[in-house]
Amino acid sequence: MDKGTTMPVRDGTKRPLVGVIDDGTKTVRFVIYEAERSEELVSYQMDKTEVQPQEGWSEQDPLEIMHHIKLCAENAIDQLVELGYTKDDIVTLGITNQRETTIAWDKYTGEPLHAAIAWNDIRTDSTVDAILAKIPDRNKNYFKNICGLPISPYFSALKMRWLKDNVKAIRRASRDKRLLFGTVDTWIVWNLTGGPQGGMHITDVSNASRTLLMNLETLNWDPILCRLFGIHRDTLPQIRSSSEIYGTVKDGSILDGIRISGILGNQQAALVGQNCMQAGQAKNTYRSGCFLLYNTGTRRVKSTHGLITTVAYKLGPDVPAVYALEGSIAVAGGAMKFLRDNLRLMKDVAADTEHIAAQVFSTGDVYFVPAFSGLYAPYWRKDARGIICGLTAFTTKNHIIRAALEAVCFQTRDILEAMNKDCGMPLSKLHVDGRMTSNDLLMQLQADLIGIPVLRAQAWDMSTLGVALVAGGAAGVWGAEAARATHSDTFLPTTTDDDRDARYTKWKMAVQRSLGWATNKKSFNMTGQAKRKTSMVTQQSLDVPSSPGSRKASLFDNLLDVKLDKNYDDEEYNSYVEELLQYSARKFSIFVPSKPRKKEHTILDDVDYFMSKKECDYGMCECCAPEKKIQTNWESIEEIIENDPEIIFDSDDNPIVVEPVRNDEPVFFTSISTGAANLSKKINLDKLPGVFKSIYNKISNSQLT
Numbered sequence: 178m179d180k181g182t183t184m185p186v187r188d189g190t191k192r193p194l195v196g197v198i199d200d201g202t203k204t205v206r207f208v209i210y211e212a213e214r215s216e217e218l219v220s221y222q223m224d225k226t227e228v229q230p231q232e233g234w235s236e237q238d239p240l241e242i243m244h245h246i247k248l249c250a251e252n253a254i255d256q257l258v259e260l261g262y263t264k265d266d267i268v269t270l271g272i273t274n275q276r277e278t279t280i281a282w283d284k285y286t287g288e289p290l291h292a293a294i295a296w297n298d299i300r301t302d303s304t305v306d307a308i309l310a311k312i313p314d315r316n317k318n319y320f321k322n323i324c325g326l327p328i329s330p331y332f333s334a335l336k337m338r339w340l341k342d343n344v345k346a347i348r349r350a351s352r353d354k355r356l357l358f359g360t361v362d363t364w365i366v367w368n369l370t371g372g373p374q375g376g377m378h379i380t381d382v383s384n385a386s387r388t389l390l391m392n393l394e395t396l397n398w399d400p401i402l403c404r405l406f407g408i409h410r411d412t413l414p415q416i417r418s419s420s421e422i423y424g425t426v427k428d429g430s431i432l433d434g435i436r437i438s439g440i441l442g443n444q445q446a447a448l449v450g451q452n453c454m455q456a457g458q459a460k461n462t463y464r465s466g467c468f469l470l471y472n473t474g475t476r477r478v479k480s481t482h483g484l485i486t487t488v489a490y491k492l493g494p495d496v497p498a499v500y501a502l503e504g505s506i507a508v509a510g511g512a513m514k515f516l517r518d519n520l521r522l523m524k525d526v527a528a529d530t531e532h533i534a535a536q537v538f539s540t541g542d543v544y545f546v547p548a549f550s551g552l553y554a555p556y557w558r559k560d561a562r563g564i565i566c567g568l569t570a571f572t573t574k575n576h577i578i579r580a581a582l583e584a585v586c587f588q589t590r591d592i593l594e595a596m597n598k599d600c601g602m603p604l605s606k607l608h609v610d611g612r613m614t615s616n617d618l619l620m621q622l623q624a625d626l627i628g629i630p631v632l633r634a635q636a637w638d639m640s641t642l643g644v645a646l647v648a649g650g651a652a653g654v655w656g657a658e659a660a661r662a663t664h665s666d667t668f669l670p671t672t673t674d675d676d677r678d679a680r681y682t683k684w685k686m687a688v689q690r691s692l693g694w695a696t697n698k699k700s701f702n703m704t705g706q707a708k709r710k711t712s713m714v715t716q717q718s719l720d721v722p723s724s725p726g727s728r729k730a731s732l733f734d735n736l737l738d739v740k741l742d743k744n745y746d747d748e749e750y751n752s753y754v755e756e757l758l759q760y761s762a763r764k765f766s767i768f769v770p771s772k773p774r775k776k777e778h779t780i781l782d783d784v785d786y787f788m789s790k791k792e793c794d795y796g797m798c799e800c801c802a803p804e805k806k807i808q809t810n811w812e813s814i815e816e817i818i819e820n821d822p823e824i825i826f827d828s829d830d831n832p833i834v835v836e837p838v839r840n841d842e843p844v845f846f847t848s849i850s851t852g853a854a855n856l857s858k859k860i861n862l863d864k865l866p867g868v869f870k871s872i873y874n875k876i877s878n879s880q881l882t
């Protein structure tokens with residue numbers, strides 16, 4: 178870029194510039210702000226490729242993210258010249274990002290080891306079940322005191338666990354100490370600051386608080402949670418504040434040499450951009466999802482009504498963190514895209530939605546619950562699925578599109594109800610932003626359905642402004658008192674309380690109907706599992722000997738044994754078989770008793786004990802000499818036998834050399850839970866799959882036959 182340009186800057190005053198990288202779920206943007214001014218100067222945006230390899234899965238390409246960032250930056254910087262600036266006027270960079278999306282890569286080659294697993298991907302359903310099985314009462318809120326979050330497929334720890342369980346390359350990298358994990362901010366900073374050549378492996382508190390691994394009090398990785406999910410701390414980034422000079426870009430790109438001084442998750446960034454910096458202020462951002470954050474100051478409010486506690490921001494290494502209560506809605510604008518792409522009810526979301534929905538005065542009593550990947554706050558039901566109900570012969574696409582808009586508003590009301598209960602003081606107005614807020618009809622419906630004024634921000638994008646502020650603050654070019662965003666429009670409620678409440682009651686009825694849809698029982702005949710079961714029954718009835726060591730034969734052996742153990746009626750048995758196939762048959766624990774134990778607990782079986790007795794260092798002390806516990810799955814057993822029969826790896830991928838058994842019998846068991854029934858089952862040795870016998874024999878010098 179030509180430094181000696183003679184073009185005048187826009188009001189004759191040349192200000193330092195702050196560049197912002199915004200990696201959203203669907204788009205990457207690069208935005209440039211002049212310090213102290215709240216309107217963006219220039220921006221450039223590119224769409225990302227979303228891959229859905231299976232139903233409920235959503236992946237992104239980590240390399241594409243980096244590629245798009247560079248191209249967006251080049252294009253935005255090109256536009257600077259026309260405004261009288263050059264690249265050298267960019268004094269610092271901020272990064273704001275989709276949160277929870279998880280990437281694993283090789284620290285020496287920089288290669289991603291798998292596609293990024295997006296925040297709204299629900300492949301970890303059974304991982305959640307496996308983790309819940311280790312927690313008292315299978316209570317998904319058990320660790321909320323520590324990390325503020327329920328155990329849900331939404332959060333990064335589940336995705337990391339899934340990657341370790343299912344991707345050989347990741348297990349190997351972990352074993353060889355080459356594995357790095359990160360949310361997208363971490364991936365971006367590591368690459369920008371040198372990648373394999375000394376890239377910084379860091380994240381900020383707002384992103385770390387979305388992993389389910391960070392302790393909200395210490396603002397560090399929590400050892401208990403890391404242990405529970407089997408994530409080694411060395412693979413996690415260092416947690417830093419949201420506003421400090423972290424380092425300098427060293428990637429040879431157009432951004433080379435610019436400092437990086439701000440990182441914020443995109444919803445927290447919007448809170449800052451909306452200037453909701455005082456306790457009691459809240460904003461709602463409407464994008465693919467919708468996220469309502471309520472600033473609670475330096476106080477961590479624990480929600481008892483289904484909201485989550487998150488870090489809002491920490492404006493420097495030495496200042497306290499500010500927290501927020503958050504109501505997360507998985508699908509908002511995403512429902513419009515679904516109506517456009519899947520049902521083809523419109524051509525262009527931005528141009529058509531409002532116009533089509535405004536052609537009818539109501540939804541005609543149609544309700545649309547867009548629970549495509551379950552419901553997040555305040556329900557946290559991964560078994561919910563989308564429904565459109567109340568259809569009649571008069572229903573048109575206008576009603577359905579309007580119902581999709583109302584669904585965003587009702588979900589916001591769900592969150593507000595919970596928030597008002599948790600905070601004790603109802604919100605008197607709602608600040609909104611996000612691309613969807615350009616839809617006036619949506620804004621009016623929102624005011625009507627929550628009964629308080631809705632204040633639309635002056636620009637739809639408050640996230641990039643927010644991180645520009647914190648990055649500019651750390652770089653000393655954007656003071657705390659500088660111009661901040663204001664709202665440009667206010668939408669006042671026009672409905673009565675009675676009308677509002679009647680419609681909300683109907684919405685709750687619709688939500689009820691969406692719950693439990695994704696249970697195994699209901700989907701049994703639809704998923705292809707029925708076929709697998711039939712083939713096993715055939716095997717059973719013909720008494721065909723199973724081929725030793727084969728995967729199918731092993732499953733069959735287990736199922737037989739379980740069936741003998743309990744009398745299930747057909748339906749229950751069917752669902753049990755299905756669940757066993759999906760989860761339990763892949764996840765076994767092998768306990769090899771070694772020394773007599775003083776206490777009956779392990780970290781995963783007695784969390785309370787470990788919570789109160791951290792000094793026991795998770796089983797390494799005298800009082801807790803644990804039995805050797807090896808958690809593994811079919812693939813890793815086979816791999817271990819193949820590669821190194823003498824050594825086995827625990828869930829942290831630390832090698833364990835298993836001691837020979839003395840007197841006790843080895844115990845092989847599998848445990849699952851189907852609704853009320855807890856089906857923990859010691860596997861009959863006669864039915865033990867061949868592969869377990871051989872591994873047991875190898876590790877114990879015994880001869881099970």
Ligand SMILES: Nc1ncnc2c1ncn2[C@@H]1O[C@H](COP(=O)(O)OP(=O)(O)O)[C@@H](O)[C@H]1O
Nearest residue numbers: 201202203464465510511513514527530612616
């Ligand atoms: N005028 C509109 N009315 C309704 N929905 C809209 C409108 N404009 C955009 N949207 C929806 O808002 C979302 C825009 O999200 P965007 O800010 O691009 O994304 P992301 O969440 O990927 O970062 C899209 O899902 C789109 O369907």
Ligand SMILES: O=P(O)(O)OC[C@H](O)CO
Nearest residue numbers: 201202275276464465466
């Ligand atoms: O990219 P968005 O706007 O859909 O934001 C996604 C959220 O950060 C997920 O928590």
